Amino acid sequence: MDVDVVVVGAGQAGLSAAYHLRRAGLAPDRDFVVLDHAPRPGGAWQFRWPSLTYGKVHGMHSLPGMELTGADDSRPSSEVIGAYFAEYEETFGLRVHRPVEVRAVREGGGGRLLVETSEGTYRARALINATGTWDRPFWPRLPGQETFRGRQLHTADYPGPEEFAGLRVVVVGGGASGTQHLMEIAEVAAETHWVTRRPPVFREGPFGADEGRAAVSMVEERVRRGLPPRSVVSVTGLPLTDAVRRARAEGVLDRLPMFDRITPEGVAWDDGRSAGADVILWATGFRAAIDHLAPLRLRERGGGIRLDGTRAVRDPRVQLVGYGPSASTIGANRAGRSAVRAIERLLDPAGRRERAPAGV
Structure with missing residues (x-):
């Protein structure tokens, strides 16, 4: 036709x-x-x-x-x-x-x-x-990922917090989805850890027009150069809502740096730290x-x-x-x-x- x-x-x-x-x-x-x-x-x-x-x-x-x-x-x-x-x-x-x-x-x-x-x-x-x-959900690849005995899923498959009741959950990702998932899951999980590659930026107050134009301009520059785009949201920071303030005060949003490998029992860092996990939730974007x-x-x-x-x-x-x-x-x-x-x-x-x- x-x-x-x-x-x-x-x-x-x-x-x-x-x-x-x-x-x-x-x-x-x-x-x-x-x-x-x-x-x-x-x-x-x-x-x-x-x-x-x-x-x-x-x-x-x-x-x-x-x-x-x-x-x-x-x-x-x-x-x-x-x-x-x-x-x-x-x-x-x-x-x-x-x-x-x-x-x-x-x-x-x-x-x-x-x-x-x-x-x-x-x-x-x-x-x-x-x-x-x-x-096109993005799944990072790390050493040992195939050995993990628990469940791995992405934001695209997130079913809501009920399925994580009583489990140890590692949430990976510093965007809006990652924080929303984490705050919900923390209410029912036995234990949670929040892992991000970069320290998150929390934004006080409303997002102004000038800030919006600046964020869009940063993304536009990438596509003008033929680079894969970043989302506008990724450069604006996270709004500091009352729920986020409560989660920070309760330690739910205490961030850990990105782990170096995945083990059968959880995740591990090269400095000797480790965290046991039943679930790894990848809130790592698209x-x-x-x-x-x-x-x-x-x-x-x-x-x-x-x-x-x-x-x-x-x-x-x-x-x-x-x-x-x-x-x-x-x-x-x-x-x-x-x-x-x-x-x-x-x-x-x-x-x-x-x-x-x-x-x-």
Whole structure:
């Protein structure tokens, strides 16, 4: 099937892009398609652990054109945001195809890209890649890891604190997920240890606009150089909430440096220290899910895809949203709009395409 644009992914960035494509006068299932591998609306949010209630979510920004209002802070974020995304798709008639796996994107000749999927092949003039990171959890590799007799799992598989009752748990990772997991697990576990590669930075007070721009600028610089992006959150520090203050006072957030090896019984440091463990929980983040773009050879020597705004420098037909500086809810919204503006210029250089009315 020939279309102008294929959007891959229906999380925050993908839905934002689809909304702006409609406003630009493109019709779903005629001019563009939105493909999503997830079984239902909600993006990565639908896979979050039940104990992550909406009230614990930091900085969820509404999608363009429709506010998220009246949400119950006590409900799981997966339910609240999943329902919101579903309503958004229906309200704007985005017609997301799911579940659809995008297997590869290749050069198709005649200026077209071939998007090979589980429901067939699309020939597109442009691609908006909004696949995020949830499908690529990062697992560090350390000596002795295969000998560990306990359980190892990643944030992507975190089931909530109940499964850790009475166990000795090592939580690895200094981000928001790691601290949230640790504080929950400490309530029920026999023993916990918190391990991070770098000392965490806790941020007092609200996060200002100037600080936000500086954080985004740091991530943008990496993608301009073709380096793998760091998330915006990784450079902003952790908010010092009342719950975090309590956990620090109780010693739950007493941090240990990264251990040097894993033993059958736990973890060990070269200075002779060790800690027994029944579970190692890797809250070590995610990497961009972009393997399907490999046939286009977009990566630079540094390992990342170099961007000019949202445009892949090596192929102007490809826009990446939710990647690097736009890997946050507010950044994803802005990136969706920017990507569509770039595609409008690509598809209609003379600017003759009629835009949709403001309510669409």
